[in-house]
Amino acid sequence: DSFFATVPLAPPDVIFNLTASYKADTFAKKVNLGVGAYRDDQGRPWVLPVVQEAKRRLLSDPNLDHEYQPIAGIPTLLAGAAKLILGADSVALQENRVTGAQTISGTGANYLGASFLARFYRPGAQVLISRPTWANHRNIFVGAGFEVQEYAYVNPSTLTLDLDGMLASLNSAPEGSIVILHACAHNPTGVDPTEAEWARIADVMRAKRHFPFFDCAYQGFATGDVDQDAWAVRFFVQRGFELFVAQSFAKNFGLYGERCGVLTVVAHNATLAKQVRSQLEKLSRSSISNPPAFGARIVSMVLSDPKLYAEWLDNLRTMSSRIREMRECLRDELVRLGTPGTWDHIVHQIGMFSFTGLTTPQVKVLRDSYHIYMTDNGRMSMAGLNSGNVAYVARAIDEAVR
Numbered sequence: 001d002s003f004f005a006t007v008p009l010a011p012p013d014v015i016f017n018l019t020a021s022y023k024a025d026t027f028a029k030k031v032n033l034g035v036g037a038y039r040d041d042q043g044r045p046w047v048l049p050v051v052q053e054a055k056r057r058l059l060s061d062p063n064l065d066h067e068y069q070p071i072a073g074i075p076t077l078l079a080g081a082a083k084l085i086l087g088a089d090s091v092a093l094q095e096n097r098v099t100g101a102q103t104i105s106g107t108g109a110n111y112l113g114a115s116f117l118a119r120f121y122r123p124g125a126q127v128l129i130s131r132p133t134w135a136n137h138r139n140i141f142v143g144a145g146f147e148v149q150e151y152a153y154v155n156p157s158t159l160t161l162d163l164d165g166m167l168a169s170l171n172s173a174p175e176g177s178i179v180i181l182h183a184c185a186h187n188p189t190g191v192d193p194t195e196a197e198w199a200r201i202a203d204v205m206r207a208k209r210h211f212p213f214f215d216c217a218y219q220g221f222a223t224g225d226v227d228q229d230a231w232a233v234r235f236f237v238q239r240g241f242e243l244f245v246a247q248s249f250a251k252n253f254g255l256y257g258e259r260c261g262v263l264t265v266v267a268h269n270a271t272l273a274k275q276v277r278s279q280l281e282k283l284s285r286s287s288i289s290n291p292p293a294f295g296a297r298i299v300s301m302v303l304s305d306p307k308l309y310a311e312w313l314d315n316l317r318t319m320s321s322r323i324r325e326m327r328e329c330l331r332d333e334l335v336r337l338g339t340p341g342t343w344d345h346i347v348h349q350i351g352m353f354s355f356t357g358l359t360t361p362q363v364k365v366l367r368d369s370y371h372i373y374m375t376d377n378g379r380m381s382m383a384g385l386n387s388g389n390v391a392y393v394a395r396a397i398d399e400a401v402r
């Protein structure tokens with residue numbers, strides 16, 4: 001007899017399971033609109049030219065070693081990441097009250113932030129996540145021991161922001177709740193608040209003394225402009241909030257497997273920042289000891305070299321504009337086919353995903369009859385579309401919704 005016999009079988013991860021089904025499918029015209037990973041117009045993974053160049057420089061350095069990195073990560077990466085999200089002219093940076101730690105990509109940054117808050121935030125505080133949100137938010141914060149509640153986010157009939165619902169949820173939550181906010185390119189809906197809407201959200205957050213925890217997995221990937229995509233975080237800093245930002249470099253550097261991320265922290269003063277940093281290091285030491293070097297070296301090099309940085313911005317525009325073109329193509333095809341329903345939300349939504357409004361049964365028809373794979377909630381990864389498959393996908397949607 002084994003004590004393992006009492007271990008219940010956990011369900012497989014939905015997204016990774018979808019990729020496995022797609023890979024096992026032998027149909028020639030199969031389409032993967034599941035996983036949020038960028039593909040070029042030939043449907044292939046894209047290694048950013050700036051990343052190729054950084055790798056070439058790294059590998060030609062005769063002094064490159066494979067030593068441990070500091071517990072909090074590579075200092076130039078932390079500095080570059082903070083400047084990227086907060087802006088070079090950030091008052092918080094000038095006042096030396098920003099700190100952080102390198103993490104296992106964006107997931108690790110969420111995890112480290114959650115672990116820190118579980119130990120040091122007010123006991124019994126609730127965590128609020130958007131309805132819907134990235135599925136891992138719930139896993140991570142429940143795993144850290146929090147009670148997780150949802151705030152209203154999207155109006156299911158118009159597929160636009162339900163601002164009144166969101167403000168009402170934030171207002172009725174207990175004072176001092178932790179609120180997970182998507183900095184830009186909300187996953188899965190592609191719906192972001194406008195600047196005026198962010199201001200109203202900040203007002204309620206301030207009045208209720210909620211703690212903002214920004215998740216930023218798509219900076220520069222959403223609009224193609226890293227400053228535009230950082231607007232909400234910078235606005236909250238200007239408004240005087242202390243906050244966390246979980247930064248992922250998976251999408252905006254195409255470094256999915258290298259697991260490079262940073263938890264950036266803005267505190268009221270330098271002493272507080274130092275206290276927080278010491279505890280982040282302690283948490284990292286017992287979980288990962290010290291973070292992986294390779295991806296971090298690439299990101300750090302690109303963020304600190306003006307020529308590589310300019311090239312990176314160009315690579316970001318290549319990715320974001322291809323995705324925007326695909327949004328237009330898909331919308332235009334559906335309109336041309338006279339597909340029942342309205343499809344403008346596909347071009348109004350932003351970032352990697354479109355929340356199409358397709359129902360679970362329609363998604364199933366797409367998968368079973370057309371070999372088109374997407375999550376049951378109707379979320380479509382726009383990066384899986386290309387000029388070779390967009391007409392096929394539009395025709396399939398047209399037939400599935402009729």
Ligand code: PMP
Binds near residue numbers: 036104105106248250
């Ligand atoms: N947050 C959100 C909202 C995401 O969409 C993702 C990527 N799917 C992440 C965090 C983190 O991803 P990673 O750990 O690969 O950086």
